[in-house]
Amino acid sequence: xxxxxxxxxxxxxxxxxxxxxxxxxxxxxxxxxxxxxxxxxxxxxxxxxxxxxxxxxxxxxxxxxxxxxxxxxxxxxxxxxxxxxxxxxxxxxxxxxxxxxxxxxxxxxxxxxxxxxxxxxxxxxxxxxxxxxxxxxxxxxxxxxxxxxxxxxxxxxxxxxxxxxxxxxxxxxxxxxxxxxxxxxxxxxxxxxxxxxxxxxxxxxxxxxxxxxxxxxxxxxxxxxxxxxxxxxxxxxxxxxxxxxxxxxxxxxxxxxxxxxxxxxxxxxxxxxxxxxxxxxxxxxxxxxxxxxxxxxxxxxxxxxxxxxxxxxxxxxxxxxxxxxxxxxxxxxxxxxxxxxxxxxxxxxxxxxxxxxxxxxxxxxxxxxxxxxxxxxxxxxxxxxxxxxxxxxxxxxxxxxxxxxxx
Numbered sequence: 133x134x135x136x137x138x139x140x141x142x143x144x145x146x147x148x149x150x151x152x153x154x155x156x157x158x159x160x161x162x163x164x165x166x167x168x169x170x171x172x173x174x175x176x177x178x179x180x181x182x183x184x185x186x187x188x189x190x191x192x193x194x195x196x197x198x199x200x201x202x203x204x205x206x207x208x209x210x211x212x213x214x215x216x217x218x219x220x221x222x223x224x225x226x227x228x229x230x231x232x233x234x235x236x237x238x239x240x241x242x243x244x245x246x247x248x249x250x251x252x253x254x255x256x257x258x259x260x261x262x263x264x265x266x267x268x269x270x271x272x273x274x275x276x277x278x279x280x281x282x283x284x285x286x287x288x289x290x291x292x293x294x295x296x297x298x299x300x301x302x303x304x305x306x307x308x309x310x311x312x313x314x315x316x317x318x319x320x321x322x323x324x325x326x327x328x329x330x331x332x333x334x335x336x337x338x339x340x341x342x343x344x345x346x347x348x349x350x351x352x353x354x355x356x357x358x359x360x361x362x363x364x365x366x367x368x369x370x371x372x373x374x375x376x377x378x379x380x381x382x383x384x385x386x387x388x389x390x391x392x393x394x395x396x397x398x399x400x401x402x403x404x405x406x407x408x409x410x411x412x413x414x415x416x417x418x419x420x421x422x423x424x425x426x427x428x429x430x431x432x433x434x435x436x437x438x439x440x441x442x443x444x445x446x447x448x449x450x451x452x453x454x455x456x457x458x459x460x461x462x463x464x465x466x467x468x469x470x471x472x473x474x475x476x477x478x479x480x481x482x483x484x485x486x487x488x489x490x491x492x493x494x495x496x497x498x499x500x501x502x503x504x505x506x507x508x509x510x511x512x513x514x515x516x517x518x519x520x521x522x523x524x525x526x527x528x529x530x531x532x533x534x535x536x537x538x539x
Contacts, residue, residue, distance in 0.1 A: 232395030240453035242436030261289035285365035310356035311344035326442035327435035399483035410503035469534030
């Protein structure tokens with residue numbers, strides 16, 4: 133059944149700064165916070181190896197900048213993972229390439245809330261939506277059969293069902309509502325109302341089937357048809373689809389980001405893997421925030437379902453993690469968008485992992501050539517030395533070459 137809801141409203145959660153600052157040049161203990169237990173994303177709870185206080189091995193930020201992309205040891209490759217290589221450089225390479233990385237644990241979680249496995253129809257709702265544009269610049273639309281919006285027009289969309297992948301859900305909804313087989317070309321946009329409601333909008337193309345007519349009207353839809361992009365069928369069920377249609381047209385004219393499709397990897401939570409960057413304006417050098425608990429890795433933050441995190445949206449989880457290691461009151465943090473998306477939907481793993489590009493910059497004007505100081509022992513700035521990775525990052529940042537996340 134189609135359930136795309138109302139237009140997404142703007143809004144952001146506010147983060148409170150943490151007092152105290154550490155030294156960015158200090159050595160970092162590779163150990164877990166005693167008060168926290170991290171969980172396994174694709175299995176049960178997992179604790180990182182713990183060493184006695186004061187006896188943990190040390191790794192300095194300078195050592196982090198020297199890790200080669202193909203080095204053995206620091207990485208977390210598992211059989212079957214689509215991962216280019218090991219270590220932070222390998223993770224960054226994989227994420228920038230739209231590949232998935234298995235979620236084994238997380239670095240931040242809501243205070244007072246033990247992250248619970250998410251389940252469709254219980255505590256999360258995912259919606260898929262398809263935008264089709266043909267050579268005549270026409271849009272595929274369906275006429276609603278639901279009582280509350282009977283006779284109005286919308287894009288093919290609907291709720292995901294347990295056990296489906298995101299692509300399977302999209303193909304099922306399009307077949308039920310429009311009568312066509314299809315394949316997604318790229319993820320266009322992600323819209324959210326907090327972790328419990330997320331909509332994935334795709335640009336898609338038909339691969340077969342027969343367009344549904346009024347003779348095949350059923351509970352899914354009354355009919356489907358192609359309408360000029362500049363003169364859509366009316367009345368519309370909701371106007372929130374208009375910007376998606378224009379986004380699809382813009383992408384077809386000139387793609388702002390590479391083709392991005394969901395990677396089928398299991399995850400038990402709604403979480404985000406951060407590519408949190410600081411860029412030196414003078415030298416165009418890029419640093420990336422790295423978690424140091426266990427093997428060095430791109431940090432992962434678990435989204436919570438408390439009222440505060442629901443109101444603030446999934447961006448709250450990003451700000452929470454950054455609060456734990458940076459003093460935010462003098463920094464500007466911006467979520468640029470998605471570099472990739474992970475989900476499986478099989479074996480009761482309904483969670484998703486969003487690979488998110490984030491920028492951290494100083495609020496005060498002037499040239500700052502070094503990243504802000506890191507607070508605590510579980511994170512460090514890693515200077516990206518590989519020319520190809522640095523070039524890719526700068527391009528994605530300067531051109532906003534990401535999938536937008538809207539609220």
